[in-house]
Amino acid sequence: MFPKPIQQMSPWVQTSYKIMLPIALLIWLLPLIGIAVTSIRPASDLAAGNYFGMPSSFAGIENYTAVFERSNIGYYILNSFKITIPTVIGAVALASLSGYALAVYRFKGNLLIFFMFVAGNFVPFQILAIPVRDLTQQMGLYNTTTGLVMFHVAFQTGFCTLFMRNFIKGLPYALIESARVEGVSEWKIFLHVVMPLMRPALAALSVLVFTFIWNDYFWATVMAQSADVRPVTAGMNELKGQWKAAWELIAAASILAALPPVTMFFLMQRHFIAGLTLGATKG
Template sequence: MALTPTAPLRKRATTAAFHLSAGSLAALWLFPIALVLVTSFRTFDDIAANGLGSWPRSFSLDNYGQAWVDGGQQQALINSLIVSVPCVLVVLALAAMAAFALSRYELPFRRTMLLLMLGGNLLPPQILLIPVSKLSEMMGIYDKLIALIGVQIGFGVGFYVFVLYGFMRAIPVEIQQAAVVDGAGPWQIFWRIILPLAKPALAALSALSFTWIFNDLLWAITVLRSDSKMPITAALIGLQGQYVSMWNVIAAGSVIAAAPTVAVFLRFQRHFVAGLNLGAVK
């Protein structure tokens, strides 16, 4: 059936409308971020005299120095990295080994263990705040970073096992059978065959888990008390209390807090998209 003369015009109009609406939504989403970035470089006198939403008439890097040193962002960022990096490495290592065993071998109560792991992630964390706080006190690790690391690993490993289970189960069993014929043991199969094939899934989960752990606030204020041990998210709240109306310093602290996760996202952005489909194949 031949296209009518108005069909190309209609198609171009539809395409233009789509790009216009998508561009408008993107600009609307980016506007607050741009406002925070611009505010972080303005002086307090400029904001006080002309208003927060006015055109900037000043430029200064002193705001970042105040947030970094006087606001405690430096130590808070170190604390966040001390917690986030080991958590990501340990939780993915444990999850990968557990998912390998559950997906490649007929273990007893395999489905029950998977359902328990999934069910644990469905519990609202608010009902566990007091038990976790009391347990950390009984173990003598309350107000220590190791307590926060343990909590993040304990509550994260179940979800990552469930996701990696779906990915590893989709790997053809013939690959494993060929390795067994060649004399490979379970550890060699896991390390040399399954783990390299699961790199896309692990990369996506690494970026996601780093973002979740780095941005977490709830568990930090549950098992930590000292200001010197708080991560960047809790320190940002303290910064807002310290510099109540100095929006330029607060904006600079927000940029510092967001920088690591933005860097990780830009590095692994392809895997973020691929990660949306992880575990979907049964």
């Protein structure tokens, strides 16, 4: 059913794998490499049509300095943190509670509620743009950080609940039963028995949600119009002029905007991988 490990394949397959893997990796990284090279390329290169060749000179310091001078990218990055961090906390906290309830308790409608969380993940979010915009306007939450946070929490909780419910379902149920026999309350069971076992899942889910929200562009343009609320993904439009786009500055701003989620992934890499692979070899 599953493919054999590459070490058990024929020598020809192993050789082909070793050749094709670096090529595939290079193709996958090519856009990122192009953006990184463009961010240190002088504007004269782009004006002369030197898009893919070696830069004629190193202009990284000038480009990255100009990004902060010609735009409010520092303020937009701060806005992204104001939106992303509360969303991660809210979505993961709600998903932990709902996932625990759906995984541990047996009640009428349990499976139906779980299916509703799953079905919500398959709704194309683009078709909700107008209803969400009108609803937030009526509630006074349009073009506010609070509105963006509440919206993202509501939309991310479905996926997070699916993730947490399946993770908790794989934990030893005997631990919960033993705690109940000892007379421990349900709230303390959740906090002191289940939560410590959920740390890998919490770390993995936090990294995923942080990346989803930080990289969001669609809702950042639909629900944020003023510079006071606009996150960095939408704020980079400031660097695009009416007649000419400073692509070297846009590339530099893109690299700066990508640093926080990449940094978080490397800081949480060990927990992230453990959360995704825990239980993969059971059974």
